[in-house]
Amino acid sequence: MVFSISKRSEVEPFHAMDVLAEATKRRAGGHPVISMAVGQPSHPAPRAALDAARTALAEGRIGYTDALGTARLKHALAWHYRDRHGLEIDPARIAVTTGSSAAFNLAFLSLFDAGDAVAIARPGYPAYRNILGALGLHVVEVPVTAETHFTLTPESLEAIQQEKGVKLKGVLLASPANPTGTVTGREGLKALAAYCDANDIAFISDEIYHGLTFAGEETTALELKGEAIVINSFSKYYCMTGWRIGWMVLPDRLVRPIERVAQSLYISPPELSQIAATAALGASEELDRVKASYAANRKLLLDRLPKIGLAPASPMDGAFYAYVDVSRFTNDSMDFARRMLAEINVAATPGLDFDPVEGPRTLRMSYAGSEAEIAEAAERIGMWLK
Numbered sequence: 384m385v386f387s388i389s390k391r392s393e394v395e396p397f398h399a400m401d402v403l404a405e406a407t408k409r410r411a412g413g414h415p416v417i418s419m420a421v422g423q424p425s426h427p428a429p430r431a432a433l434d435a436a437r438t439a440l441a442e443g444r445i446g447y448t449d450a451l452g453t454a455r456l457k458h459a460l461a462w463h464y465r466d467r468h469g470l471e472i473d474p475a476r477i478a479v480t481t482g483s484s485a486a487f488n489l490a491f492l493s494l495f496d497a498g499d500a501v502a503i504a505r506p507g508y509p510a511y512r513n514i515l516g517a518l519g520l521h522v523v524e525v526p527v528t529a530e531t532h533f534t535l536t537p538e539s540l541e542a543i544q545q546e547k548g549v550k551l552k553g554v555l556l557a558s559p560a561n562p563t564g565t566v567t568g569r570e571g572l573k574a575l576a577a578y579c580d581a582n583d584i585a586f587i588s589d590e591i592y593h594g595l596t597f598a599g600e601e602t603t604a605l606e607l608k609g610e611a612i613v614i615n616s617f618s619k620y621y622c623m624t625g626w627r628i629g630w631m632v633l634p635d636r637l638v639r640p641i642e643r644v645a646q647s648l649y650i651s652p653p654e655l656s657q658i659a660a661t662a663a664l665g666a667s668e669e670l671d672r673v674k675a676s677y678a679a680n681r682k683l684l685l686d687r688l689p690k691i692g693l694a695p696a697s698p699m700d701g702a703f704y705a706y707v708d709v710s711r712f713t714n715d716s717m718d719f720a721r722r723m724l725a726e727i728n729v730a731a732t733p734g735l736d737f738d739p740v741e742g743p744r745t746l747r748m749s750y751a752g753s754e755a756e757i758a759e760a761a762e763r764i765g766m767w768l769k
């Protein structure tokens with residue numbers, strides 16, 4: 384018998400992970416590789432998180448928790464919204480997830496049925512397209528350019544629905560965004576949330592890069608009128624990618640549907656990571672020092688990249704990415720990335736991951752590494768391009 388493989392699994396590979404695998408292989412072979420390919424902090428989890436995890440391990444059993452997370456972490460997250468945003472959030476509206484990646488699955492499964500149309504920005508985070516596609520949803524990519532300040536607007540959503548002849552059921556936006564670094568300000572978010580509210584569209588706000596805004600204002604969609612679904616994570620600002628902990632803040636009526644799906648899909652998020660994450664919420668002093676090092680990297684790249692012919696293709700206002708235009712050198716950024724790794728041991732991600740149309744002319748560099756590494760990478764690329 385020959386079994387078939389599903390059409391839904393025919394998603395694009397995440398090229399950044401392929402570049403990372405190649406970079407890891409070269410590093411193991413003794414090459415002095417600097418990886419700017421994957422969006423992960425080189426800094427470890429905050430000390431308080433590591434200490435809490437060590438204590439929990441020494442004490443013994445790590446088990447399942449409630450499907451939507453421990454009461455301690457949910458209360459600590461409610462405190463976080465009070466502290467950072469002056470908002471009172473009922474901990475019962477918070478769902479802790481296995482990274483924000485699991486939150487996307489849960490949100491899409493609870494909000495949409497197969498065939499529903501969901502809008503995302505192009506360029507944008509590739510997993511959005513792939514998860515939506517694998518779940519049988521209709522992905523509506525909305526090109527974002529300098530004209531729309533690299534973000535979605537009510538006008539662009541209206542136009543794409545006309546053009547494609549679809550009625551959107553959902554809109555997903557990240558601010559700060561990956562890969563463009565766009566920060567959608569309060570007014571922009573407000574307009575989007577109001578548009579979605581008026582048109583019965585679910586508005587999902589991916590706030591995973593909150594805490595990493597360098598220019599412009601950081602607004603959570605929770606401050607706005609309407610029923611936004613907020614997704615966030617400990618992966619970026621909190622430097623905890625491998626701990627796989629994220630969270631959602633949900634409208635009341637979505638909590639139980641999410642809980643039902645989460646119980647069967649994941650049982651619970653990992654307990655050890657929840658203990659560490661609870662402690663990480665109090666580590667902003669340490670984490671703000673890490674952020675300051677990204678700010679220094681950003682400043683260096685903003686200065687150096689245009690001088691070596693790699694002008695940023697978007698604003699770099701938040702997150703930790705430089706999304707650069709490589710069209711002066713190539714029309715094939717995949718080949719460019721491969722050669723850069725093979726010839727000067729610097730790994731970056733070809734734009735194709737983020738933008739199937741314009742991506743062959745762009746490259747994303749993560750500057751979440753150490754200051755010394757980023758300076759060295761800029762030096763090597765400059766010499767290479769000469």
Ligand SMILES: Cc1ncc(COP(=O)(O)O)c(C=O)c1O
Pocket residue numbers: 422481482483484485508557560561589591615616617618624628629
């Ligand atoms: C915009 C965006 N959202 C979500 C994620 C997923 O992060 P995690 O599952 O580690 O929380 C990433 C990872 O790079 C991202 O860039």
